[in-house]
Amino acid sequence: MLSFSFLLFLVYFFLLFDFSFPSPSVSFLPARNVTLYGDAHLKNNAISLTQQHACPASSSSSSSNAVGKALYLYPIRFLDPINNTTASFFCRFSFSIVRSPLCSFGDGMAFLITSNADSFSLSKGYMGLSGPALNPQDSFIAVEFDTSSDPSLGDINSNHIGIDVNSIVSFAAIDAESVGIDLQSGRQITAWIEYSDSSKVIQVWASYLQVRPQSPILVAQVDLSEHFKEYMHVGFSASNGQGSAIHIVDQWRFKTYATLSSVTPEDISERGDCLMCYPENPMYNDGPGTHNGRGKLLEMALGWGGLAAFTVSIIVVLLVVIFSAIKKRRGFGGRTKEGRINRVSRRLSITEIRSATMGFHRSRIIGQGASATVFKGYLSSCGSVAVKRFDHAAIECAHNPFITEFATMVGCLRHENLVQLQGWCCEGTVLALVYEYLPNGSLDKVLHKNSSSAIFLLWKQRLNIVLGVASALSYLHEECERQIIHRDVKACNILLDAEFNAKLGDFGLAEVYEHSSVIRAATIPAGTMGYLAPEYVYYGVPSVKSDVYSFGVVMLEVATGKRPVDGVGAVLVDRAWSFWEKGKLIEAADSKVVGMFNTLEVERMLMVGLSCVHPNHEKRPTVKEAAMILRGEAPLPVLPQRKPAVGFQSVLSEDSDGTLNLAGDNSPCTDYLTWMTPRTDFG
Template sequence: MRSSFLFFWVHFFLFLNFNFPSNSLPSSPANNVTLSGDAYFGNNAISLTKESSCVSSPSSSGVGRAFYVHPVRFLDSETNSTASFSCRFSFSIVPSPVCPSGDGIAFLITANTEYSSASRGSMGLPEHALIAEDPFFAVEFDTSYDPSVGDISGNHAGIDVSTIISFVSVDVSSRGIDLKSGRQITAWIEYREAIKMIRVWLGYSQIRPASPILISQIDLSNQFKEFMHVGFSASNGQGSSIHVIENWRFKTFWSLPSVITMDTLEEGDCFVCISEDQSITNASISVDDHARRKKVEELAYGLGGLAAFLFSASAIFAVVLFFLIKSRRLHIRKSKEGPSCRYQTNRAPERLSLSEIKAATMAFNRTRVIGEGASATVYKGSLPSWGEVAVKRFDRGNEIDCMPNPFTTEFATMMGCLRHKNLVRLQGWCCERSELVLVYEYLPNGSLNKILHKHSNSTIHLSWQQRLNIVLGVASALTYLHDECERQIIHRDVKTCNIMLDAEFNAKLGDFGLAAVYEHSSVTREATIPAGTMGYLAPEYVYSGVPTKKTDVYSFGVVVLEVATGRKPVDDDGTVLVDWVWDLWEKGKLNEAADPMLMGKFDEVKMERMLIVGLSCVHPDPEKRSPVKEAARILRGEAPLPLLPTRKPRIRIRPVFPEDVFGEDIDDMPWMTPKSHLSKD
């Protein structure tokens, strides 16, 4: 096994070893670490930011960075391989007692260390304009809340790929961690190239926690250049915090055996033994804590007068803000023309307090429940400035092992500025104490599933035209997600339960708890843990675990057949809808599949067209499925009907065996398909 090894401890021994002799000595940190901006060496650590007042100073950039002086090889052009890596470091963030906290700190791998960053909220990470030529990867520990860049809270960790908008993040309060506590926190970051997976752990102890706070599929081979720079970045923005790095260890691996864990590598591959390393770390903690306390005390005394001034100014500002908000809400109530006009703005979702959420739902009263799923319960609520809303409360005791948190996935996806008339609009959110809540616009006609299959004694009968409009609305939403978003979004759970209907029976696709986000330029799709609902899942997805546009198309095809026939994907007697419709097609009796509830009130040509489109979308061969955009054109009569075989074709799927998995996940016997989380509803 070939490895590269970068090691840094509190006494500043740092070296990068490319198969150096075992008796090589580490050199001075000043010769191995490059500092820029406000970063400086001091108190047995790297301080990335300086003490500052709450007002920006010309002598301080508010941004500090530290990089290993030499670039690290991540791509091997000779073998066309990408390195895996592991990283462990300790850090602390000490906020000023009189100012807002700074922006936070980020572990960074970047192609270029000479770059500009946004003025606030970016932790000194590169601006979006440079990502095409200078890609980067970062794990951020964010202590500021900026919804414009998709922040979920002012205490979260996230994974960034060439943009400061995290594609996956988690509020670390859920693990009992306060990034702004001033305490020493240890982070572990591991990337396995063989299975394209990143995992992040976080804890107050030097012992790695049993489960990661973040786990995500990602292919970094598309982001890395041959040589990249490794280091850290932090910024204060409009606040003030001391961002400190200690105990840094970084290693790259080539041809890493899947059964070796990061713990094993750290215990057996170090040039300085663990006991010595640990003794030095423990001996320095009290010194560093004393130094940090002294810094905070000096900062408090020095800014005492400023604090008094800011307190007075804040009081005046609060009074003015109160009257402005009151005036704005009064204006909204006077000017609103109807329920739909409130949702025409493109404002970012607002953070709400738990008390507001409880008041809206009568303390989550069971009488307010309008929907329940595997990971959340939906309540009908009412907020003064918005009127009726749908409050989605996530069940934190129902998390699925080794899968992204549904709240995190859904929130991150919806905060990515998803704006489309056929997507349910996210209005607000709450992450307080043990509650995770998303607030959506309220859609009075509920889910398509309840109406179509007469749940809750529904007396609504959908006309043919309403059904056609619903299918076209879902097609429009999926076309937007697949082809028109900045990043491609695979929904992974398209079904009638997740299609909501407004007052005019327009369809709106919701529930992005299983969504997968990809760059449009990414060609390959790695296996994930298959998840979704039986009857809607494409056979190749169940077998391989690889989500694509084609797997969403299959689910859409099932919805089309469901709307046309009024039958469930899997009937109570076990009949599979797709097979049942294929059987009628083979017998030349396709129109007999039409929903009896329509009582013949439909155009037979259009009904046949819808059924053929549905069968085309559920074709066993994914390459022969009609794209959603093309399916919509066919339904509108703008394109010719697709050609279907006279009989349902058979397709063989080769067994899939994982070439590389984490050692702790290996079963006694190999399994034919990836483990999955499937629901029946």
């Protein structure tokens, strides 16, 4: 799921992705893969670009609420300036245009590739595409399905298909009716669009059937390499102008690939993954030759889109990173004044990885999770490293942790309090991410080891660890161009370097969002019981405030030395509230540091922790605000005398007013402990 024009904040930092993957199609829901603008919304697992409006059109009909756009979540790389390579692309989608009763048709819709995701036109007939005042630095390519006629825009009629490059005036167009297509019929139409960089030709097919016709209905000679920017956004745009119609898109597939002389259009349709797909229809195919399964293609996904869509057994990834850094650190980069780190990560061969880990020997295992095993290794170019090898059973699931973590880590995560990616290996049967090795292990092991050799954390070290985690989360939530919700903040995922500085890791569950126009769908809650916010457990919708809750649990864990849920099911959050209600909060502090800390600082951390785990997410501070309080730069939070109760309206029964009451010990409801203990299984 994944974008990444925001890489530009790294000076002289360029990415080249070369994915070679023969693989089946993968299905993803649009809510997790698109950003919606203006009038666009999701409806019945499809994208509705526009909404019905009253007729005749009101004075506001040409305002932004008559324009809708849906773009794939992350920009796709179309140009490699280093190797002077241009991507070819293939797109297939189904759409329908349904007129509102008693209204004229809207303007129509367009498949769009644009360098500026925020560029709109409110002019009638423009389908939301950029107008004459197009910024010279911007560029767009569109295939329009036009249901209005404006001679001033060169429209041949109100039922035509055209190809636009940096202008709403089509340089090639065809009367759709002449090829048996009525865009105004309301019927579902399937379109195929293909651009070959080797021949500099773009072709368009359209049919009422889900089988691609033998011949395209529109062919145009054009060199798009002159109009592509390095990163472009891909999606759809529509507008209603003075009319009213619903423009619906579904069954969308898009992919970029390297043009090879031996590759035929049928092969392109047969093989490879897509950037965003819907569940496949078994009757759906892309044209002649696609049933035999013998097509072969070396495809290039020159952008982050490929990362968000493929679930494969064999992946070959090539990343070349070229950058200039002001200051070197361990031969890999430097640290900026803002705490961000410029560092090179590179592709490693399977031979290097096996050699570094002694063939993934059991003696090298330093950690194990549900989806991966971590080995300590040594690379001559990096020194000691942690090699995280992913299990194939895990990467075949819908939420592929390898894809998610790789995309997130390479994307923008360069911060001194985040574990740094050194490289990766995607070769043969090995899917691995290589991280810097942190000698003091996880915060969980340091806090909860029972042996006499356990490391003892001084109070100043504990405070520094919490502030380090706060810095990392503030960066993810507020400073990245795309907001990142970690979803698994816990002591196990906080690693400590040689000086006990905290580094947040494990982004296998992370969610990446636009700061604006965020679409968040309910999911099965992911994470670790005891750290999960009650509203996230109940609704399944992650947010920055659910990360804040997890961070609050970590604070309480650091201050008390207790696990979030102990061996008998006692919940740390309830224990801390109990001490607060008795007016003896300081007694909750870790007995191992009693008399060895500043009482005011410990009490402050406990109070901030309680404010972060407030049952009502609206009452929680941001991570940045919590850090300011911890540093004494803001007043202490105001806490209620007793743990508040928060009710959630049940969504299970429309005829019931059943409420889940997440309350303190004074509540007769016991559901809270049921949800918050490790015995709960979300399947």
